[in-house]
Amino acid sequence: MFHHVKELQFNARVSKPDVRFAKLLLEQFGGPNGELKAAMQYFVQAFGCRKPHPDKYDMLMDIATEEFSHLEIVGATIQMLLTGVNGELKNAADESDLTKVLDGKTAKETYIHEAMINPHFFIVSGGTPTLTDSVGNPWSANYIMGMGDLTADLRLNIGAETSAKMVYENLMKFTDDVYVKESLRYLMTREVAHFQMFQAALDSIQPNFPPGILQSDPKYSNKYFNMSKGEDFKGDWNEGKSPLLGEEWQYIDDPLQHVRDTDGLLDERAKGTPRTEESVQTANKKLSAKRKALVDNATAPKNGVMSWSVYEDEEKLKSTEKKENLTNHSINN
Amino acid sequence: MFHHVKELQFNARVSKPDVRFAKLLLEQFGGPNGELKAAMQYFVQAFGCRKPHPDKYDMLMDIATEEFSHLEIVGATIQMLLTGVNGELKNAADESDLTKVLDGKTAKETYIHEAMINPHFFIVSGGTPTLTDSVGNPWSANYIMGMGDLTADLRLNIGAETSAKMVYENLMKFTDDVYVKESLRYLMTREVAHFQMFQAALDSIQPNFPPGILQSDPKYSNKYFNMSKGEDFKGDWNEGKSPLLGEEWQYIDDPLQHVRDTDGLLDERAKGTPRTEESVQTANKKLSAKRKALVDNATAPKNGVMSWSVYEDEEKLKSTEKKENLTNHSINN
């Protein structure tokens, strides 16, 4: 259940209207790396965690709710940057009296020029934010991701925070308004904070590589195919040890010949790795059983009915118990 | 600023998993008439009201926040309906041990059949809701509307509540789960409640027809063009008085001839209406001035800076003053 208070989480302010920056800032209101994307991604992922991972659920909902609050900050800033637009549109009757809209400019020509910056502000939304990116693409749920597995979802969230941080960094170059910059810097910093929260949560789950349950096939996990010829380089990504499995990279310089030699890789063999098909199967079964049991135990219906919430007093009791259980759980997940 | 508490606004419960109904229910999670659409529509519209219409802002944010809370109810219900899917996916290693997923069914064939109902649940989201409609279309900001004018926005919101109500009504036919029906009925009823709130708010603004500022041209406002021939009918929509302006409908039986006779309607004349070009201009100017002043006064920067929030103690004081001012305001808006 959500609540709202009318004060913003951050005291967003604006010096003067600026339709151009309002347009750019839309990127973080309704764009693919923006606040709504983050809020909805964590909110949607959280449903699956509610029962089996209440600690991660708590974190995801804390951050999702903060992102909704940031969405409000961004929207409020855009609204203030658009001051004057709505009032001028209400001045619909008397065209001979076209007075200043923004920043002391007076001519109709200027007014039309402003409208070209983002027609939606002027002829559709009437001077309020639109749920689009900076060029007008409507927000799409294509932007949000979740795989029903925390070792995957937390990594996707790190990606989301990464790109959101970049957009704020870029945006700061396009305004001189110290108040607006102040808000942008706050918002950018919070992405850095969330990044670390997700990283810490990911680290608390072991094993967390590879994401999901199944191990990779040792025949193919450390091959590097040189598919782009000319100016070839070596680096830690194709020589030495792979960073997570610690296998020795195998550089395949001529992939076509290699593929032909191995009957389309069917005859490939594992090399440079201690892992075997047997060790893989063992690991798969062990992790599979453990994770399945965790989910099934937590979500099994009780007394023929499933419910989401326990209200009030029972709540407090249960919460205390849960926290104790969680200590192990986070370590072993 | 948003807050979240972990209890749902309504105690949503589910008897047993049901992937098929989970699929249908997605329509209200990520569909065009669903809870996210409503929540985001009112939330986005609210930005423009914050200063000039604080009472309507309060209402919009009350309802938007409730809709977010309903989105959570719908998502929680889908999650419970999908119980078993995530656990079974974790069972990734041991294929010979494919046990029951849902409802006592045991064979792989059945499992694959379930996956066909909505592949996203099984291979993408890992048994959690997806932000799509019931056939998998991603939620799109194309669904939300707002024109920066309350006489328009409130009507659009009535439309949103209307269609949301219909989908819940339809959904109820497709489940026998009494707990699920209970939640659906609650959610359907709230759409009816919100419908009336928006209607009341619209009625409190006078004049509210036509939406926006400008009056219609009396030459064209009461013409009915009979553009579809054969089985023509008369009704209150083309004979007698028009319901809002009270003009006499003029039925144009042969539009082509009429258009030719009037040089493409340029020679059209007003008929069946007391309104004149002069009365229209007067009304336009009056309303234009009034509404513009209201917005401009409320949004003008103070001391060279615009801010959104006043924190804490000042807040309480200001709120008291505002409410007094509002009494007139609602009447005169």
Place this chain on the structure above:
Amino acid sequence: MFHHVKELQFNARVSKPDVRFAKLLLEQFGGPNGELKAAMQYFVQAFGCRKPHPDKYDMLMDIATEEFSHLEIVGATIQMLLTGVNGELKNAADESDLTKVLDGKTAKETYIHEAMINPHFFIVSGGTPTLTDSVGNPWSANYIMGMGDLTADLRLNIGAETSAKMVYENLMKFTDDVYVKESLRYLMTREVAHFQMFQAALDSIQPNFPPGILQSDPKYSNKYFNMSKGEDFKGDWNEGKSPLLGEEWQYIDDPLQHVRDTDGLLDERAKGTPRTEESVQTANKKLSAKRKALVDNATAPKNGVMSWSVYEDEEKLKSTEKKENLTNHSINN
């Protein structure tokens, strides 16, 4: 079956080319509130009315066809505003001879600048309208709505007319061309006319609230949840009587506590309303039976075949009968 005549319904004219206004006007050609949206929405809704509601079918097709005719007016105006673009693009060979494109401007720099206004006009559509909104989003069927129920659909149509009216009102501020303004005002006025037609049609159906068949649950239909704290206001939407059901609004000041006190609203009781569960069920059954019978009777196959049209002479006879039947029907629907 559609027909076309080459004269426009309104004698649209343009003084001189204006690429910028052509861009803005696209909003009503291929935008979410534009003419195609309206035309297609009414056209699609009409299929379901053909048999059970021939009078509403007639009205929907009259208005849909007029909207197609308006789409043509908007497109023709854009085409005239783009005069010169296509010709200049044909001038593909001789770059040294780059002459004026639009409005007496001569330099290549100007030409490129024009192209930036809307690249689609210059490099894709070759100087013709594109089926997009003013920033280039392709028209999407996400814009159209219909629920298979006239008490819902007519309300959605009122919303569609509302937003279309607003966009025309806004557009008028961005052109000085008296001919273009003339067309815009005509088009704006027709939205006001259609609004009233839909309202009249809705009023002719009783009962029409709530939309659809099912009554709301009296336990939840008049509750107002104060979900957004700070600067709370009272108004007709949360105190006094609800405007359509006439129930007494119940203001819930602290929703969280209320939800906890009522076990997630499960223990909620009806208050401030004469409606009871029993009266609701009675109303549901009565309306359900009536509306179902109306539809089923009208759509039942005859002699093992369903057909859409009766051609020519039979047509005239049937039409006369139908009209007589309709008198009751409109009142009782």
Place this chain on the structure above:
Amino acid sequence: MFHHVKELQFNARVSKPDVRFAKLLLEQFGGPNGELKAAMQYFVQAFGCRKPHPDKYDMLMDIATEEFSHLEIVGATIQMLLTGVNGELKNAADESDLTKVLDGKTAKETYIHEAMINPHFFIVSGGTPTLTDSVGNPWSANYIMGMGDLTADLRLNIGAETSAKMVYENLMKFTDDVYVKESLRYLMTREVAHFQMFQAALDSIQPNFPPGILQSDPKYSNKYFNMSKGEDFKGDWNEGKSPLLGEEWQYIDDPLQHVRDTDGLLDERAKGTPRTEESVQTANKKLSAKRKALVDNATAPKNGVMSWSVYEDEEKLKSTEKKENLTNHSINN
């Protein structure tokens, strides 16, 4: 200006309801190769032809209007195939009395199963067609194309007719209803008819290859790059003469070596072609001048105003003159 008559262009009939085929048939109602796509593509292209190419405008509007009429046939057929769905949804109150929906099936299980076929029909549109393809993707203006040049547009239209024909051919395999097949065969045949109309119109414009104005560069117009190795084939597309320019195909067996040898094709030379840079430039200039003049002359404003239509009597006179002029025009365009 459009008109509508309530009779369909083709007497579409249906034997009995069939939700599954209704779903498939949506492909031609709101799908990328369907009737709306065709109608809108020709309608939008027509704007640019109105003045410079009145004969092609006439043809495009004739076919566009027929396609709208076909859209109506497809929609009517879907509506009839869905008979029963709307009535059953109106039966919202009495769940114990769930009677047959479609085809004599009676159980709720069956009803839910039907809903899975296309949830939109049951919970969103209430038993009417939706403007989507067969899997629910909303119709998008991405489907329509037009380049502002008849030698291009007519080819795109041939493509549109081609794919529409294929879908009808495929659809016929999925229904046994002789009435439905009858309609499908009519619709399929009309695509073949339109294909030939567009081909004839294209042939009447000379030169029409390449599309547009500019000639291709003889250095690169007849090279064939063998970019995919293994099982290479020769055919008329890479040996002998090219079908439209009549140049000798040059087969480049080792593109990488060739590119290196020619400094990235900068040093490429024309071979196997009589065309030269000079002949190309001459052709470009000639065609450029001719086509530009045609457009500019036809679209130039007269007396300081552009208009689209001439009403009534003047119309008839002008039409007679125009036709005489057209005789040359079609040949020389």
Place this chain on the structure above:
Amino acid sequence: MFHHVKELQFNARVSKPDVRFAKLLLEQFGGPNGELKAAMQYFVQAFGCRKPHPDKYDMLMDIATEEFSHLEIVGATIQMLLTGVNGELKNAADESDLTKVLDGKTAKETYIHEAMINPHFFIVSGGTPTLTDSVGNPWSANYIMGMGDLTADLRLNIGAETSAKMVYENLMKFTDDVYVKESLRYLMTREVAHFQMFQAALDSIQPNFPPGILQSDPKYSNKYFNMSKGEDFKGDWNEGKSPLLGEEWQYIDDPLQHVRDTDGLLDERAKGTPRTEESVQTANKKLSAKRKALVDNATAPKNGVMSWSVYEDEEKLKSTEKKENLTNHSINN
């Protein structure tokens, strides 16, 4: 299997940065008529040809791979046109030192103005191409088409080449950079070359009209409906013989009357054509059997397994055999 070499197929060069032209050029990187569309369309179509039509598969993959290489040329050109953008964004810290970004311009105002041209370049992609069209619409698979039938697919590909050619032709008017023009002209020419390859391949398949298998119904294949009245014209598309079937066009001047007279065309009769229902059925069966056998024979599993590739030596042998078989095949397909 794909390979990449780091040299471009064409030696693309750029004189100086130009954000505006970079924006326009996006149309061919991520737009509906651009290089990715072409590459993916042919690539996807090719799968179905692999077995039954290895010669056409070879051609489709040759051209698809060239289009991927052209996509790289376009992207490289955009990247060079954006030189300076990424570097300046890295200059994130020191705002007082805002130096020139592009083309010697120095002020922040100019920088912001540049950002308005395409905000994505500056705040999202950091100075690299985005996979959108020139106004920012994300590339969509809606752009690609394929019907599983070469007589249809090759025609669709001719359409694709047609529109791509037009966009390059238009683009050339908006840059003075001789190096960029050089690349554009190369790319435009290749579309003309591919057009002819597809035409030649289509011609090699007989019969290839109508596309697909089924013949058109002679009752409807040569009717021309005069659906748009006023200024009607005659031309090869509605009088004389139809260009592909050679039937006599039947001009229906008053479609409504005609439809009424024929009971909705049910009573229509073939006229002006030697084709009969019997000849149509014979042709259908013959072609159906031939094409089905070709596909089925080529795709039947062998020894209980289907495979895509034969590696290395067997490959060479098989290829030789195949080519011999193809000689007939191309002629008779």
Place this chain on the structure above:
Amino acid sequence: MFHHVKELQFNARVSKPDVRFAKLLLEQFGGPNGELKAAMQYFVQAFGCRKPHPDKYDMLMDIATEEFSHLEIVGATIQMLLTGVNGELKNAADESDLTKVLDGKTAKETYIHEAMINPHFFIVSGGTPTLTDSVGNPWSANYIMGMGDLTADLRLNIGAETSAKMVYENLMKFTDDVYVKESLRYLMTREVAHFQMFQAALDSIQPNFPPGILQSDPKYSNKYFNMSKGEDFKGDWNEGKSPLLGEEWQYIDDPLQHVRDTDGLLDERAKGTPRTEESVQTANKKLSAKRKALVDNATAPKNGVMSWSVYEDEEKLKSTEKKENLTNHSINN
């Protein structure tokens, strides 16, 4: 420049047709986590690296090209799974002879049932893959991301590999075909390999946190806001040290009160961190200068022209030099 060889990178095989699994597998052909997404994401990111980061360019193009090759494997597998569909569609004429399509099933009912699984395969693509996900959403460039900064892009790529791995893991549960499983396991493993390559490349860039240039504000970088109440948990994400900056988490239990106490966080102070505003500014300037210089130096035009490729012999020389330079570069980037 790309090349293609007709052998697949992996010898994909299929036992027997399976339309259902073909539908599921579409998720990795045209879905948001699939092969095309990966290929295009790395390909597009690579443009910006070409000059300043040739080693990362090499890696990105190696992996992008491998992903295109995987796209081909997935498409080939779908094509084989659809064996029979195209042949049966060619059997268009003789309906009385409807023979088996797939897996020995013979009745028309079965055939229609198959079509319901994915109508696109049967009525649109004619038995070839479609560029959509498993429920038919067209592939969209919304899926690809790139920020013009390697410390961001490589993290986004790790996210891409993560989700692709998960989908393959999930898919394996839905087929019994050992050949298909073999291919899926190979493809899944390669995602794990690529994950590690991107991680290694990221590690080779120092500093790489936070992504981009700008440091976070120490006032806000280590605050944890408890925005979701009830069942609150502590973990490494809100107590102890943050994992990347090593700051002490500050847990804000009552965010509303905190925000009010700090005037909307304006009065917030850094706590639990050694970082200061001064240290932040120093770090910003240093990194800013370094990264800007790297990009600017690498991309500056030479001799008034920018080019992308050096062909042939010069190439080899340059490559040798570059590699030497890269040793430092990778360390210092």
